[in-house]
Amino acid sequence: MSSRRSRQSSSGARISDDQIIQLISKLQQLLPGTRIQRSNKASASKVLQETCTYVRSLHREVDDLSDRLSQLLSTIDADSPEASIIRSLIM
Amino acid sequence: MHNSSQLKNEFIKKWIQGLQIYCSSKKQMNLLERTKKIKLSADIALASAKHSATCWSKAIISEAKKDERNTILINNLSDPKMNFKCAHQNLACLKRIRSRKILKKSCDVGIKMKKMKPRRQVSNLATCIAKRLVKKRTQVLKRLVPGGESMDEYSIIKEALDYILSLRVQVDVMKNLVNATTNFE
Numbered sequence: 001m002s003s004r005r006s007r008q009s010s011s012g013a014r015i016s017d018d019q020i021i022q023l024i025s026k027l028q029q030l031l032p033g034t035r036i037q038r039s040n041k042a043s044a045s046k047v048l049q050e051t052c053t054y055v056r057s058l059h060r061e062v063d064d065l066s067d068r069l070s071q072l073l074s075t076i077d078a079d080s081p082e083a084s085i086i087r088s089l090i091m
Numbered sequence: 092m093h094n095s096s097q098l099k100n101e102f103i104k105k106w107i108q109g110l111q112i113y114c115s116s117k118k119q120m121n122l123l124e125r126t127k128k129i130k131l132s133a134d135i136a137l138a139s140a141k142h143s144a145t146c147w148s149k150a151i152i153s154e155a156k157k158d159e160r161n162t163i164l165i166n167n168l169s170d171p172k173m174n175f176k177c178a179h180q181n182l183a184c185l186k187r188i189r190s191r192k193i194l195k196k197s198c199d200v201g202i203k204m205k206k207m208k209p210r211r212q213v214s215n216l217a218t219c220i221a222k223r224l225v226k227k228r229t230q231v232l233k234r235l236v237p238g239g240e241s242m243d244e245y246s247i248i249k250e251a252l253d254y255i256l257s258l259r260v261q262v263d264v265m266k267n268l269v270n271a272t273t274n275f276e
Contacts, residue, residue: 027248043224055251058258062258
C-alpha cells in the first residue's frame with residue numbers, strides 16, 4: 001500500500017506546486033478586480049471561483065451581443081446608405 | 092499585445108466570412124435563428140483562429156461538427172487537418188484520465204484506511220478542506236471551458252487562461268460591431 005502511495009505522489013510531482021501557484025497568480029491577474037492589492041495570499045479556490053464567475057459572465061455577454069446584433073441586423077434591412085455599408089461587410 | 096491583436100484580426104476575418112456564408116444561403120431567417128447563427132459563427136471563428144493550438148478550440152469545432160448543418164461553415168473556416176488530430180487526441184486523453192482515476196481510487200482506499208487512526212492535526216485538516224474546495228471549483232471550471240471534461244487540474248487552468256483571453260477578444264469585436272451598427276440609427 002505504501003508503494004502505491006509513493007507512486008501516486010511521484011506522478012503528481014511532475015507538475016510542481018510552484019507551477020500551479022504561478023498559473024493561479026496569472027489567472028488572478030486576468031480577473032477583473034478593483035482591489036489593487038492582489039496579494040499572493042489569495043487562495044486558489046477563491047481565484048478559481050472568480051474565474052468561473054468571470055467565464056460565465058463572458059458567456060452571457062457573448063449571448064447578449066449576438067442577440068442585439070441580430071436584432072439590429074433585422075431592423076437595418078431598409079434601403080439606407082448605412083445599411084448598404086453593413087450589408088457589404090457581411091453580405 | 093501582439094498575440095491578441097493577431098487573434099483579433101484572424102477572428103474578424105473568419106467571423107465575417109462565416110456571416111457571409113449564412114447570408115448567402117438563406118435570405119429569410121427569424122430572429123432566434125439569426126441569433127444562433129451569429130453566435131455559432133463567432134464561436135467557430137474564434138476556435139479556428141487559434142489554429143488548433145489549444146484543447147478548448149478543438150473541442151468547440153468537434154462539437155460543432157456533430158451537427159450536419161454546420162459542415163459548410165466548418166469546412167470554410169477551419170483547417171481540415173486539425174479535425175482528424177483532435178478526435179484521436181481526445182480518445183487518448185480520455186483513456187489517460189480513466190486510468191488515472193482508477194489508480195487514484197485504489198490509492199484513496201489505502202489512504203482512508205490510514206486515516207482511521209485519530210492522529211489528525213489542525214493544519215492537515217485545513218489543507219484537506221482547501222484541497223477539496225479547489226477540487227470542487229476545478230470541476231465547475233471543467234464544465235465551463237469547452238472540452239474541459241477530459242483534462243486534469245493543471246491543464247484545465249492553463250486552458251482557462253487562454254480561453255478567457257480569447258473570449259475577451261470575441262466580446263471586444265462583437266461590441267465594436269454592435270456599437271458601429273447602433274450609431275448608424
